[in-house]
Amino acid sequence: PTSPTPLLQSLLSALWFFSKWSVKYNPTKTCALKGSTLFINGTYTNPAKFNVKEEFWVTEDFNVNENKPLYCKPTKDSGRVQCYVDKQQHFSLKLINVTKEDEHDYCFRIKTNVANEKWLGDPVKISVTELLVNTLLEVIEREAAVLTCTTKCALTDSPTFIWYKNGRLLSSNANPLHLQPVSSEDAGSYMCAVRGYEHIPSPAQHLCVRYSPKNVSVSISPSGEIVEGSSVTLTCSSDANPPVQNYTWFKEGGTSPVGSGQTYSIISIMAEHTGLYYCVAQNEHGALNGTVTIKHNSVRVCLQFGLYLPSPPMYLTQDDVQYSTVTPSRCRPVQDDVQYATVRVQCDGVISTDQLEEPQYASVIFHHHTSATG
Numbered sequence: 001p002t003s004p005t006p007l008l009q010s011l012l013s014a015l016w017f018f019s020k021w022s023v024k025y026n027p028t029k030t031c032a033l034k035g036s037t038l039f040i041n042g043t044y045t046n047p048a049k050f051n052v053k054e055e056f057w058v059t060e061d062f063n064v065n066e067n068k069p070l071y072c073k074p075t076k077d078s079g080r081v082q083c084y085v086d087k088q089q090h091f092s093l094k095l096i097n098v099t100k101e102d103e104h105d106y107c108f109r110i111k112t113n114v115a116n117e118k119w120l121g122d123p124v125k126i127s128v129t130e131l132l133v134n135t136l137l138e139v140i141e142r143e144a145a146v147l148t149c150t151t152k153c154a155l156t157d158s159p160t161f162i163w164y165k166n167g168r169l170l171s172s173n174a175n176p177l178h179l180q181p182v183s184s185e186d187a188g189s190y191m192c193a194v195r196g197y198e199h200i201p202s203p204a205q206h207l208c209v210r211y212s213p214k215n216v217s218v219s220i221s222p223s224g225e226i227v228e229g230s231s232v233t234l235t236c237s238s239d240a241n242p243p244v245q246n247y248t249w250f251k252e253g254g255t256s257p258v259g260s261g262q263t264y265s266i267i268s269i270m271a272e273h274t275g276l277y278y279c280v281a282q283n284e285h286g287a288l289n290g291t292v293t294i295k296h297n298s299v300r301v302c303l304q305f306g307l308y309l310p311s312p313p314m315y316l317t318q319d320d321v322q323y324s325t326v327t328p329s330r331c332r333p334v335q336d337d338v339q340y341a342t343v344r345v346q347c348d349g350v351i352s353t354d355q356l357e358e359p360q361y362a363s364v365i366f367h368h369h370t371s372a373t374g
Ligand SMILES: *[C@@H]1O[C@H](CO)[C@@H](O)[C@H](O)[C@H]1NC(C)=O
Pocket: 026, 027, 039, 040, 041, 092
């Protein structure tokens, strides 16, 4: 093994002898996420003629004359604040789960065997920030939403931002996050975090998207067969944000509204109420209409059949019998302008008076007013 030449040896020892105080940190200032773990590492040199007796960390409240308070001294202790130093004069400060209270200027302090030969390194500033989602709280659909994950100071290691919507990870790592055009589906609760620190995300920020009514639908109650004279209610529903402020009802063919409010009731329905109804749902962002049709054949009219039996009831085999009044009632599809009905009664064999009280109708034929008078 080759040993350094005597010249080099003396040169090295001269350098060593004349070495000066220096303290270097990496990084020289830091911005850490609240809840994260941070390191300040460094190295120092000292004039070789003095023997280092003590190394420790202090903060800005350190009093040089009193030489206290002492912030962290290398020990075996493994609390939230830890510091180390090795023989090569590498040192480090480790802060676990940093909080606002850790925001200080930190200096590395070295003392030697000679009382006046001591050194205080330059301060390293530690800033602690939380993440916050910054956005307009409300945006209008089809416009743009911009969500920014903000920090109070620029995070030291160029971070990758990640986004969560309603607790689900989004694919974008962009900061700010642009939602353009924004849709009603984008409404929700947003959080951001820094990759590697997913466990300490920002608080949730709600994004509200306003939109004009969509998906306007009209339901009819009762939904099945409607009996003439009964009441019918039309109900308009719509998805809108803010909710629909007013509903206006129109009937096809009419220009002025027939009603307003979320429901429209027809108290006593008649054949002439059949037709197409529009519900116009409106909020401050716009209007949309939905329709429903009260179908011609869904309104049923109860015809009062007064069954008048000619006496004696022997003539019932004839094909067409005219009744002036007919009971009991039966519901039949509505026909326009029904004036009277011809009822065909079918009876088999010999019929007694008793049996005739419940006749069988083979068919009921409705005659229109026009054909009756014409
Ligand atoms: C500081 O030292 C620790 C452990 O010794 C290491 O994990 C960390 O990456 C170092 N940080 C820097 C900025 O050098």
